[in-house]
Amino acid sequence: MNQPDRSLRPVTVASEWAPDSWRARPALQMPAYPDDAALAEVQDELRALPPLVTSWEIMALKQQLAEAQEGKRFLLQGGDCAENFSDCSSEVISNRLKVLLQMSLVLVHGLRIPVIRVGRFAGQYAKPRSADTEVRGDVTLPSYRGDIVNRPEFTADARIPDPRRMIKAHARSAMTMNFVRSLIDGGFADLHHPEYWGLDWVGDSPLAEEYQRMVSGLGDAVRFMETLVGSQIHDLKRVDFYTSHEALLLPYEEAQTRQVPRQWGWFNLSTHFPWIGMRTAALDGAHTEYFRGIRNPVAVKVGPSVTPDQLLRLIDVLNPDDEPGRLGLIHRMGAAHVADKLPPLLDAVKREGRRVLWICDAMHGNTESTSNGYKTRRFHNIRSEIEQSFDIHAAAGTRLGGVHLELTGEDVTECTGGARELTDTDLERAYRSTVDPRLNYEQSLEIAMAIVRKQSQTGVTALR
Secondary structure, eight states: OOOOOTTOOOSOOOTTOOTTGGGGSOOTTOOOOSOHHHHHHHHHHHHHSOOSSOHHHHHHHHHHHHHHHTTSOEEEEEEOSSOOGGGOSHHHHHHHHHHHHHHHHHHHHHHOSOEEEEEEOSSOOOOOOSSSEEEETTEEEEOOOOTTTOOSSSSTTTTSOOTHHHHHHHHHHHHHHHHHHHHHHTTTTOTTOGGGGOOGGGTTOTTHHHHHHHHHHHHHHHHHHHHHHTSOOGGGGOOOOEEEEEOOOHHHHHHTEEOOTTOOSBEETTOSEEEEOGGGOOTTSHHHHHHHTBOSOEEEEEOTTOOHHHHHHHHHHHOTTOOTTSEEEEEOOOTTTHHHHHHHHHHHHHHTTOOOEEEEOOSGGGEEEOTTSOEEEBHHHHHHHHHHHHHHHHHHTOOEEEEEEEBOSSOOOOSBBTTTTBOGGGGGTSOOOSSSOOBOHHHHHHHHHHHHHHHHHHOGGGTO
């Protein structure tokens, strides 16, 4: 990749900011570590470890996100709700990559624009909780906050926050990213052979025939172009792939925030594209303070309770210079509320002329519990929120530039509906998530196809 122009420096540089300046602000969703000295020791160890990403990768992604703001690309961001250390295996990682590659293939084929592929992995080990404690019977214990903090078993020992788990999270993230990079560099994502991306358990999928038609069409197009130029198009052998996670555990993020040679400012080198969750996006909060000082492209989850004034003030803090590619707004309203809650936000941001990348998270606003005790999401509601969002953006004269999904390449039954019409009783068969329900492979592919169909109905102006 080409190095970015280092002379480009915004007018406003974060003032009185340091990687640890968040400590002077209210910090929500932070675990209570029992030993401050042990925590500080772990942070020192993390600072000495190699970074997980590079500044030039970060700047390349920022440029692509700027192009997505202009309708020249589309963002596909997806992965696990919360990674588990035990899932750091070649099969799980390659299946997750296959799903995202197949979805991106469908989107490229249907939307006719490049797709930015961003995985919710290699660092998505922390999760916010609705309560600091969990009660079962007469026993109260700290909540499980993800493998980077504690363990899910409901025992006193498992639920004690352990800072050493941050070292393990860094190692698992490095292994995941190393394997993904090796797969891509080795031709795993070669567009000459998209048929290699199949998953064995979905050979009889109701969507298989439609997908195979797309694969055949793409293969024919590649062969046609190579016939015209008289040689193989080598750029089709690999793709750019980036990582993202919710930067929730600030001691971990702080320890991996660094300055690099021949660049100004600070970079979070644990991921390319960190985001702030809805529970921690307070204007005066620790997470907003941390995010305002890093040069990475960043995103913020925007829920139905956010007002236009709150959103505009948050934009002013996180992107005061209106830098292209800097800020994504991930709206997650729920299918029942998006038609009422999203338009005022779009109108306010458009009226102020602020450059942001609008992204739809159709997962988190559609979570519900079933009568048999499972937390699930109904495929119909997920698809509905995405489709409504395209319509709402088209009506407002804004662009829906991407989607943010929780998904897996495993044969899980966590969300109902979809191609196989999973019901509440099917959830018992293969419900594996320890936190939130995810789309399985078929449901993920069906969402990609629904996006293409909706875009063709809405018209090119919805994207461009």
